[in-house]
Amino acid sequence: MSTTAAPPTSVPVRPTVTRKPVGRVSALGFKYLALVFFAMAVLTPLYIVLVASFKGTAEADPSNAWALPDVWTFDAWRQAWDQLLPNLKNSLYLVIPATLISTVLGSLNGFVLSRWRFPGSDVVFLFLLFGMFIPYQAVMIPLAQLFADVDFPTGIPRLAFAHIVYGIPITTLIFRSYYATIPEELIEAARMDRAGMLRTYWSVVLPLSAPAFVVTAIWQFTSIWNDFLFAVFLITDPSKWPVTVALNNTTGSLVTPYNLQMSAALLASLPTLVVYILLGRYFIRGLMAGSLKG
Amino acid sequence: MAEIVLDHLNKRFPNGFEAVKDLSFEIAEAELLVLVGPSGCGKTTALRMVAGLEDISSGDLFIGGRRVNDVPEKDRDIAMVFQNYALYPHMTVAQNIAFSLKLAKRPKAEIKKRVEETARLLSLEALLDRRPKQLSGGQRQRVAMGRAIIREPKAFLMDEPLSNLDAQLRVHMRGEIEALQKRLGVTTVYVTHDQVEAMTMGDRVAVLRSGELQQIDTPTNVYDRPVNLFVAGFMGSPPMNLARATIEADSGRIAVRLGSLAIPVPDEVARDRKLEEWAGREVIAGIRPEDLEGPREDGTLVGSVKIEATIDRVEALGSNLLGFFTVDAEPATSKGIAEATGGDLEEVALITREGTPFCGTFEPRSAIRLGDRVDVSVDTRRLHFFDPESEAAIRG
Numbered sequence: 012m013s014t015t016a017a018p019p020t021s022v023p024v025r026p027t028v029t030r031k032p033v034g035r036v037s038a039l040g041f042k043y044l045a046l047v048f049f050a051m052a053v054l055t056p057l058y059i060v061l062v063a064s065f066k067g068t069a070e071a072d073p074s075n076a077w078a079l080p081d082v083w084t085f086d087a088w089r090q091a092w093d094q095l096l097p098n099l100k101n102s103l104y105l106v107i108p109a110t111l112i113s114t115v116l117g118s119l120n121g122f123v124l125s126r127w128r129f130p131g132s133d134v135v136f137l138f139l140l141f142g143m144f145i146p147y148q149a150v151m152i153p154l155a156q157l158f159a160d161v162d163f164p165t166g167i168p169r170l171a172f173a174h175i176v177y178g179i180p181i182t183t184l185i186f187r188s189y190y191a192t193i194p195e196e197l198i199e200a201a202r203m204d205r206a207g208m209l210r211t212y213w214s215v216v217l218p219l220s221a222p223a224f225v226v227t228a229i230w231q232f233t234s235i236w237n238d239f240l241f242a243v244f245l246i247t248d249p250s251k252w253p254v255t256v257a258l259n260n261t262t263g264s265l266v267t268p269y270n271l272q273m274s275a276a277l278l279a280s281l282p283t284l285v286v287y288i289l290l291g292r293y294f295i296r297g298l299m300a301g302s303l304k305g
Numbered sequence: 306m307a308e309i310v311l312d313h314l315n316k317r318f319p320n321g322f323e324a325v326k327d328l329s330f331e332i333a334e335a336e337l338l339v340l341v342g343p344s345g346c347g348k349t350t351a352l353r354m355v356a357g358l359e360d361i362s363s364g365d366l367f368i369g370g371r372r373v374n375d376v377p378e379k380d381r382d383i384a385m386v387f388q389n390y391a392l393y394p395h396m397t398v399a400q401n402i403a404f405s406l407k408l409a410k411r412p413k414a415e416i417k418k419r420v421e422e423t424a425r426l427l428s429l430e431a432l433l434d435r436r437p438k439q440l441s442g443g444q445r446q447r448v449a450m451g452r453a454i455i456r457e458p459k460a461f462l463m464d465e466p467l468s469n470l471d472a473q474l475r476v477h478m479r480g481e482i483e484a485l486q487k488r489l490g491v492t493t494v495y496v497t498h499d500q501v502e503a504m505t506m507g508d509r510v511a512v513l514r515s516g517e518l519q520q521i522d523t524p525t526n527v528y529d530r531p532v533n534l535f536v537a538g539f540m541g542s543p544p545m546n547l548a549r550a551t552i553e554a555d556s557g558r559i560a561v562r563l564g565s566l567a568i569p570v571p572d573e574v575a576r577d578r579k580l581e582e583w584a585g586r587e588v589i590a591g592i593r594p595e596d597l598e599g600p601r602e603d604g605t606l607v608g609s610v611k612i613e614a615t616i617d618r619v620e621a622l623g624s625n626l627l628g629f630f631t632v633d634a635e636p637a638t639s640k641g642i643a644e645a646t647g648g649d650l651e652e653v654a655l656i657t658r659e660g661t662p663f664c665g666t667f668e669p670r671s672a673i674r675l676g677d678r679v680d681v682s683v684d685t686r687r688l689h690f691f692d693p694e695s696e697a698a699i700r701g
Contacts, residue, residue: 204404
């Protein structure tokens with residue numbers, strides 16, 4: 012009885028087993044096709060930039076943008092490096108302190124606004140959020156005026172300060188949603204263990220903040236590094252320009268040296284790429300930790 | 306160590322919800338008081354007010370004779386054990402336990418010594434270098450206890466500390482916590498929704514309903530003399546059998562009529578409750594399952610008053626056997642019972658439709674079965690009577 016009863020149970024399973032891969036293969040093929048298409052759309056301009064950067068000045072011309080270089084040369088790269096090095100340094104002097112300070116401030120704000128709340132903290136947070144939606148263009152003139160009026164040190168400190176202040180809303184938002192995932196009881200346990208606000212932050216919250224720090228630091232590093240607008244109107248001394256402004260000035264007055272421009276552009280974007288490659292997996296993990304559970 | 310006094314405490318949340326209403330009681334020094342009630346009854350809020358994690362809307366709170374309403378939690382010198390333990394995940398067991406002493410800037414040698422003592426007390430010596438995620442639920446629970454114990458605080462506050470453990474471990478830890486509390490002699494407030502924990506652990510039990518104190522007394526008194534239908538329905542598992550009944554008086558003899566049953570009430574009970582005044586009136590009568598006893602192994606009945614029952618359902622629990630039968634009296638539906646049991650009784654009433662299901666206890670080896678007709682003795686000295694209007698126990 013039991014031996015004859017066993018086979019029928021496996022019969023209905025079989026057709027689904029053989030049928031499924033067919034559908035799966037075509038769906039998979041379509042997915043890959045779509046992915047390849049979109050990847051090409053993104054990468055094609057990059058290809059043109061890349062090949063142009065290895066061409067000589069005469070060869071780099073929009074008319075043969077698609078062609079690979081006849082003669083591969085690093086001349087443009089060398090020239091871009093020499094020309095941009097001071098500005099790359101300026102950018103680092105700007106980005107590193109501005110990123111660190113705005114991230115730490117965001118962490119403190121996020122902690123207080125989510126886990127050590129005070130009367131009116133929601134209103135404060137609302138105003139902070141508001142700051143995220145104000146376009147740079149809208150504040151350019153008053154900002155420059157304010158700096159002039161208070162006689163704020165010129166050059167990189169001025170630009171760094173502007174970026175720190177304008178970074179606070181987004182860094183606060185990221186940390187606030189990350190800290191919302193830390194159980195309230197953990198903070199209360201610290202309070203019962205007689206820890207004050209700063210002690211709770213330092214000993215309990217900060218050690219658990221690594222993912223949010225990575226996300227925020229990448230975000231701030233990238234956006235401050237790439238900023239052009241604040242830099243161009245807040246810094247008048249060309250020797251203090253960050254790389255983005257200097258890049259704009261590689262455009263010649265009579266002829267446009269495409270090879271130089273392209274290699275300079277790639278050089279200017281390398282640091283953000285490096286940061287992303289080094290910390291990228293934490294970035295994804297951090298975003299998940301902050302968003303999904305919050 | 307200190308006594309805790311709650312004097313007309315109220316908690317009103319900003320949205321207008323009153324979680325705790327006019328709560329007054331005292332917890333004696335070294336006493337273990339269990340705050341019990343169904344979920345949402347305000348017991349955790351009350352505990353958090355004592356802890357200082359929740360502001361007091363009105364009323365006074367005293368710990369060790371000092372009014373602490375406006376004293377921040379860190380200056381109240383009380384320790385708390387949380388339901389989910391709330392261990393610091395980035396610290397080792399030793400660091401978790403030592404954290405409060407480190408904050409208090411105690412000398413390193415003293416911290417080390419006290420951590421070792423605490424670990425020994427809780428059998429955590431081998432785990433001191435582990436992190437919380439490497440521990441089992443029971444071990445985490447012990448670390449949470451250790452964090453509270455090491456401080457030698459004035460009082461322990463425990464918020465359902467065992468509810469995340471599985472049944473066996475819960476029973477074990479129940480005993481451990483009780484023994485530890487007695488050994489350390491620290492005033493303790495223990496919050497639970499589990500009436501078994503309340504019965505077994507508490508020196509006294511305070512039953513809360515919708516933020517109001519219903520009864521505070523020893524577990525035995527709360528169980529034997531519940532002040533109202535809510536307490537009667539909440540304390541005890543299986544719960545007290547309750548049905549609508551009428552008091553009958555016939556030349557000084559009092560009987561309680563449950564449908565077709567007339568159960569004589571002993572004179573001393575009738576006198577004590579002044580049941581004569583209720584003659585001809587409706588009451589809600591109650592009796593606990595263990596006071597409805599089936600025949601002994603030799604077939605004899607204990608009590609003098611017996612009723613005949615047809616068994617509807619049998620639950621063999623090993624150590625005893627519960628038999629359910631229907632009494633043709635109207636079920637006692639009341640707000641208090643519904644709140645205490647989460648509406649379970651009404652569901653049962655739907656299934657049997659007519660009459661009220663009663664539960665009695667039988668010899669574990671007795672072979673009673675569905676449909677059997679058996680005699681059940683009623684311990685009439687243990688009958689409970691409640692006013693159907695006020696839901697309060699009739700006390701005379």
